[in-house]
Amino acid sequence: MQEDFHYYATYCAALLAGYKHDEAMQLCYSAQLVDCCTQTMLARTGGPKAAATTQLQLELADASTDPISLQEMTRIWASFHFLPKDLYAKKKRCSLRYLNKYRLICDVNSDLLVDTVELARGESLQAAGIAMHVLADTWAHRYFAGTPSFVINNASFFHDLESGERIKFSHNPRSGDDTEKGLFTNSVYQTSENSIMNLGHGRAGHLPDYSYIRYSFMPAWGDFEVIEKDNPAEYYNAFAQMVYAMKYIRGEVETFEKEVYDTDSVEKYKELIMEILKSSPDKTADYWKRFGEKLSGREVEDFEGRKYEEEYMAADEEGKSETYLGRFFLAAMRQKSMVTSRIFGSGNILAGVSIDYDIKGFKGIRDYRHMVNEQLKKIEEAGNGIN
Amino acid sequence: MDAAYRKNQTNLIFSGIAIIAFGIWSALKLIFYMGTNRAAVLMNLGFMAADVDSPELVINIAAGLIIGFSVLFHLFLGWSAIRDAIGKMRFRLYIPIAAIYGFGVFSSYVDELFSHRVDVTYGTLFISFIIDMTSVAALVFIIVSSKNLKKIRREKARA
Amino acid sequence: MGLTKRVLNVIASLIILALGVLMLLDPKNSYKLVVLLLMITLIVKGLRLLVYYFKMARHTVGGIVFLYQGVLLLDAGIFALSLDNVPVVYTMLYLIVCMLVAGGIDVMRSNQARIMETGKWKLQMVYGAGNIILSILGIIFLFSGTWVAIIYAVSLLHSGVCRMITAFRKTAVVYIGG
Numbered sequence: 247m248q249e250d251f252h253y254y255a256t257y258c259a260a261l262l263a264g265y266k267h268d269e270a271m272q273l274c275y276s277a278q279l280v281d282c283c284t285q286t287m288l289a290r291t292g293g294p295k296a297a298a299t300t301q302l303q304l305e306l307a308d309a310s311t312d313p314i315s316l317q318e319m320t321r322i323w324a325s326f327h328f329l330p331k332d333l334y335a336k337k338k339r340c341s342l343r344y345l346n347k348y349r350l351i352c353d354v355n356s357d358l359l360v361d362t363v364e365l366a367r368g369e370s371l372q373a374a375g376i377a378m379h380v381l382a383d384t385w386a387h388r389y390f391a392g393t394p395s396f397v398i399n400n401a402s403f404f405h406d407l408e409s410g411e412r413i414k415f416s417h418n419p420r421s422g423d424d425t426e427k428g429l430f431t432n433s434v435y436q437t438s439e440n441s442i443m444n445l446g447h448g449r450a451g452h453l454p455d456y457s458y459i460r461y462s463f464m465p466a467w468g469d470f471e472v473i474e475k476d477n478p479a480e481y482y483n484a485f486a487q488m489v490y491a492m493k494y495i496r497g498e499v500e501t502f503e504k505e506v507y508d509t510d511s512v513e514k515y516k517e518l519i520m521e522i523l524k525s526s527p528d529k530t531a532d533y534w535k536r537f538g539e540k541l542s543g544r545e546v547e548d549f550e551g552r553k554y555e556e557e558y559m560a561a562d563e564e565g566k567s568e569t570y571l572g573r574f575f576l577a578a579m580r581q582k583s584m585v586t587s588r589i590f591g592s593g594n595i596l597a598g599v600s601i602d603y604d605i606k607g608f609k610g611i612r613d614y615r616h617m618v619n620e621q622l623k624k625i626e627e628a629g630n631g632i633n
Numbered sequence: 634m635d636a637a638y639r640k641n642q643t644n645l646i647f648s649g650i651a652i653i654a655f656g657i658w659s660a661l662k663l664i665f666y667m668g669t670n671r672a673a674v675l676m677n678l679g680f681m682a683a684d685v686d687s688p689e690l691v692i693n694i695a696a697g698l699i700i701g702f703s704v705l706f707h708l709f710l711g712w713s714a715i716r717d718a719i720g721k722m723r724f725r726l727y728i729p730i731a732a733i734y735g736f737g738v739f740s741s742y743v744d745e746l747f748s749h750r751v752d753v754t755y756g757t758l759f760i761s762f763i764i765d766m767t768s769v770a771a772l773v774f775i776i777v778s779s780k781n782l783k784k785i786r787r788e789k790a791r792a
Numbered sequence: 793m794g795l796t797k798r799v800l801n802v803i804a805s806l807i808i809l810a811l812g813v814l815m816l817l818d819p820k821n822s823y824k825l826v827v828l829l830l831m832i833t834l835i836v837k838g839l840r841l842l843v844y845y846f847k848m849a850r851h852t853v854g855g856i857v858f859l860y861q862g863v864l865l866l867d868a869g870i871f872a873l874s875l876d877n878v879p880v881v882y883t884m885l886y887l888i889v890c891m892l893v894a895g896g897i898d899v900m901r902s903n904q905a906r907i908m909e910t911g912k913w914k915l916q917m918v919y920g921a922g923n924i925i926l927s928i929l930g931i932i933f934l935f936s937g938t939w940v941a942i943i944y945a946v947s948l949l950h951s952g953v954c955r956m957i958t959a960f961r962k963t964a965v966v967y968i969g970g
Contacts, residue, residue: 344848397848397851400852439844464853469640470643648860771860
């Protein structure tokens with residue numbers, strides 16, 4: 247998904263979930279920031295490198311295909327953009343290597359999604375924003391995996407369901423997509439298993455991120471079955487599920503369950519939302535913004551990527567975790583840690599190794615010590631509260 | 634049914650291309666060998682011992698024709714498979730030809746392997762074994778996929 | 793990367809560097825070694841493709857192509873090994889094609905990086921240009937076994953250095969459980 251949904255639509259959903267304007271602004275900013283928090287940005291601000299939630303195309307291009315780089319890539323993309331559906335999925339007569347990649351295929355309503363939303367409950371608005379980004383992306387990026395893999399992520403046979411025409415792609419990233427003329431770009435066909443061209447939905451280009459499009463395609467893992475993607479309907483479900491999830495995070499709802507969507511809160515706006523979703527990609531952001539301003543009666547600021555950087559850079563070491571970005575980095579590391587631990591716990595080494603701090607003590611990346619200390623502080627404070 | 638159709642169609646196309654590629658590659662190998670071990674190649678192609686040592690142009694042309702025919706034969710099989718996959722083949726004559734050819738290649742290997750003949754060089758046999766057996770496998774894929782496609786097309790026509 | 797893998801990588805890169813240096817010291821007599829190494833590379837590539845097919849690609853749409861590619865490469869390697877004497881021109885042509893492709897890709901990617909204004913494009917451009925220059929030299933000295941050895945030796949040295957760098961890269965693998 248793109249800024250129109252991660253920022254503006256998340257703002258609207260936050261309002262419908264009961265957040266106030268200022269809270270919703272912080273939340274949706276965090277949701278969009280997940281698509282901006284790269285190693286480059288972290289190097290610029292002095293933030294912890296382990297908090298990276300995405301990678302620039304050039305960072306990917308520079309990354310090698312050795313196991314460490316691949317694990318790093320998988321940690322980021324599987325944790326924030328391609329949350330795996332079933333870490334214990336079975337497939338007949340296949341090798342462990344294939345199965346490990348197959349198990350990272352993203353889909354909606356997974357156990358990991360429940361874990362993600364539960365992790366954000368009672369935490370900062372930044373954590374809620376990250377959870378909403380992850381939730382929304384499970385709808386858009388279904389059927390692709392957050393690890394480079396030709397045998398999983400290659401896709402072909404794209405057809406527009408409206409016109410029935412075959413969708414043709416060009417590979418020139420500078421030309422961009424022209425949705426009016428039906429011209430799209432995608433990554434180059436590369437048979438190397440671990441090539442970055444085979445990461446995520448690269449082979450489908452930006453089709454999964456356009457809310458208006460309905461198309462069909464044949465994923466490499468699907469045994470020649472064709473999958474139909476109705477983006478408007480799925481984005482609508484994503485929106486309704488976000489409202490429900492945010493109500494749970496706020497404490498209005500006791501449990502977060504799979505396959506539950508707050509259609510009651512969203513029903514009266516359904517027609518308008520579907521109209522927005524079906525509109526041209528260059529207009530959807532504007533329409534969502536106007537909808538949000540109508541809901542809140544306040545002006546919705548446009549997303550500005552470096553808004554909180556100065557605050558973070560100016561703060562001293564002690565004060566950094568109280569800044570907006572400091573909270574965001576912490577929440578990002580918690581999310582990444584949780585997903586990595588689940589993947590590793592299922593016997594899958596693709597996202598790297600994870601150890602239990604309680605059993606083995608602190609080991610690993612220095613950045614995570616800060617996260618562990620914060621968790622210990624919280625436990626201590628909770629303990630003092632009880633006493 | 635659609636998935637099965639696509640699967641068989643893809644297998645038929647790729648196996649057809651493979652047969653063409655194997656045919657061209659085998660011919661290239663023979664041509665390369667002619668440069669270094671002409672006598673052995675000519676013996677393999679069925680020339681008489683007396684002719685083998687002869688440098689005559691006629692022998693070379695004859696050898697070239699045999700190699701050329703082999704390439705064309707593979708091209709025929711492969712191209713027919715591709716045309717069958719895209720539904721442009723009315724009479725699937727290539728299927729029995731492919732079956733006979735595949736059986737011939739396979740049985741000649743079995744014969745050489747168990748013949749215990751003094752002149753059989755197992756090293757040479759092994760070298761050509763890989764590609765020839767894969768050719769046989771490709772032919773089997775072609776026959777099976779073509780049969781499956783025919784069945785699916787018939788069912789679609791009925792429905 | 794575990795310690796064992798690092799050690800193996802260092803050993804492999806030392807062997808590759810040693811071979812490269814050896815070839816540069818006596819290129820005239822290194823032609824047969826080059827041919828042997830190239831053929832082994834082809835065989836290994838073919839085997840790897842076959843293993844990839846059986847372990848991974850047979851479950852994927854159109855995966856059968858890997859089986860056929862693997863068999864062709866394997867057969868090409870075995871065939872070349874069986875020849876008494878591979879003509880220099882064939883070996884040189886093979887090297888030229890490999891270097892042109894690798895060099896071309898490096899130049900294109902570094903150009904993209906240059907357009908996006910990141911500082912890391914220069915080194916890749918140098919590698920790419922180096923490969924292209926080597927392939928041009930190959931075209932000029934198409935029939936020279938000595939130049940085959942020199943060109944191959946330079947590519948071995950590059951590969952050895954890259955492998956050594958990878959072996960010493962910082963590992964950042966271990967995470968805290970959630």
